[in-house]
Amino acid sequence: MRRVFSQCLKELNQFRRDRLTVALAFVLPLAVLLIYGFAIRLEAKNIPLAVQDFDNSFLSRTYVERLFATNQFVPTPLAGSAPTIALDRGEAKATVVIPPDFERRLKSGESVTVQALIDGTDVNNARVIQNSLRATTQFFIRSSGLVPEQAGSPIQPRVRLWFNPGRREALYIVPGIFGVILWVFPSMLASIALVREKEQGTIVQVYASDLSAVEWLLGKELAYLIVGLGEALVVMVVATLLFGLRFRGDPTTLLVGTFIYLSAAVAFGLLVGARAGNQTGAVQGTAIAGFLTALLLSGFIYRLENIPFPLSLLSNVIPARYFIEVTRDAFVRGTGWVGVWYAPLAIALIGGFFFRTATRVLHRMQFKD
Structure with missing residues (x-):
């Protein structure tokens, strides 16, 4: 030794x-x-999102504000009349198109179709955008009071992150x-x-x-x-x-x-x-x-x-x-x-x-x- x-x-x-x-x-x-x-950084942030709002009503503007309130998206101009121009140029990763009768149909209890065009070049990033848009839309519907709580699913999960809650x-x-x-x-x-x-x-x-x-x-x-x-x-x-x-x-x-x-x-x-x-x-x-x-x-x-x-x-x-x-x-x-x-x-x-x-x-x- x-x-x-x-x-x-x-x-x-x-x-x-x-x-x-x-x-x-x-x-x-x-x-x-x-x-x-x-x-x-594995969590996608600052994703450029373009919005084409044909309704321009109080509810449609509230919905747009809710999208950007997640701090996951940043607003990006449309760069034209077609919703795909910003995607084609690579200036936006997603475009949300709100129909002209958005507020009227929601208040009358009818379903509304909002179009979301997502750049699928990066598959993981596209999946993150898709899930975020869905979750934000569901939260907007619940928080706006347009759908009563009892109309939802009978199972309401309460999720808690273990080990790393932040x-x-x-x-x-x-x-x-x-x-x-x-x-x-x-x-x-x-x-x-x-x-x-x-x-x-x-x-x-x-x-x-x-x-x-x-x-x-x-x-x-x-x-x-x-x-x-x-x-x-x-x-x-x-x-x-x-x-x-x-x-x-x-x-x-x-x-x-x-x-x-x-x-x-x-x-x-x-x-x-x-x-x-x-x-x-x-x-x-x-x-x-x-x-x-x-x-x-x-x-x-x-x-x-x-x-x-x-x-x-x-x-x-x-x-x-x-x-x-x-x-x-x-x-x-x-x-x-x-x-x-x-x-x-x-x-x-x-x-x-x-x-x-x-x-x-x-x-x-x-x-x-």
Whole structure:
């Protein structure tokens, strides 16, 4: 163990002297946190909506005001007499056409048909607009008193949002960012450090010494695990201050899960570094195999159930998937070990596989002659 700690101290000293590596370790993760935390928004807002009101009555104007009172739509000119011109030009995402007898038919108890033309280029956005227009129309009918309460459905649901009643998107996005940042940057630093030994030729000294591949890798693993813990502390503290995150329930799941997750991330970086021939290859390997999978196949943005087969099978061996479940539970749900007990175990198994594979690769390199 003394040789492992000596290797760890050597790596930390080299890391401290390289300002570019220090910036890569702490400045870039904060930049990614700020960009993703403030830029990614899953709830559609400020949707340009054009309205063609042929009735121009009190009720029709009230209905239009109700549409824009949701703070989801912003008014957009029609840009012509036809309701589709603004859609064709891309100036509006939807157009609502109110018929000329809107108020008269409502007051007489007759049904009224209001036309809604929606740009279906973005399917998800179109579905959001459609649901919002329907919900706003139903609320307008109820609040105007034109339809009595007893005329509605006999079942009246009372919906309450659990865990996140304020619908704060930061509570969903930011804990997911932790899974991406703490996988990409520790693994990238570890892979670059290992490949640098190859490029500078210092790895030959390791081959000539009695230091085993396991001891050498454990020294690097421990060093960049310490760096990764520093990254995790800085990123989570900044996220807590900027986005108002708070622990929910037992914090030990996050503490244990973060330690295991960072160990797996460094082991993955060592595996990539053992295979790569230069620093460019190491960066590309961690970026493609690490960043893209953590971003797209972990449930960070897209639901895992929406991933098509056979990529859905690949998501089962992505450690970021399990760590994101831990972080979202720690900062949103707060169920503790009962809800996420399997996640640290899965991460540990995958990380152990990465480290074992890297050890075998370097063992063959060390004794191939």
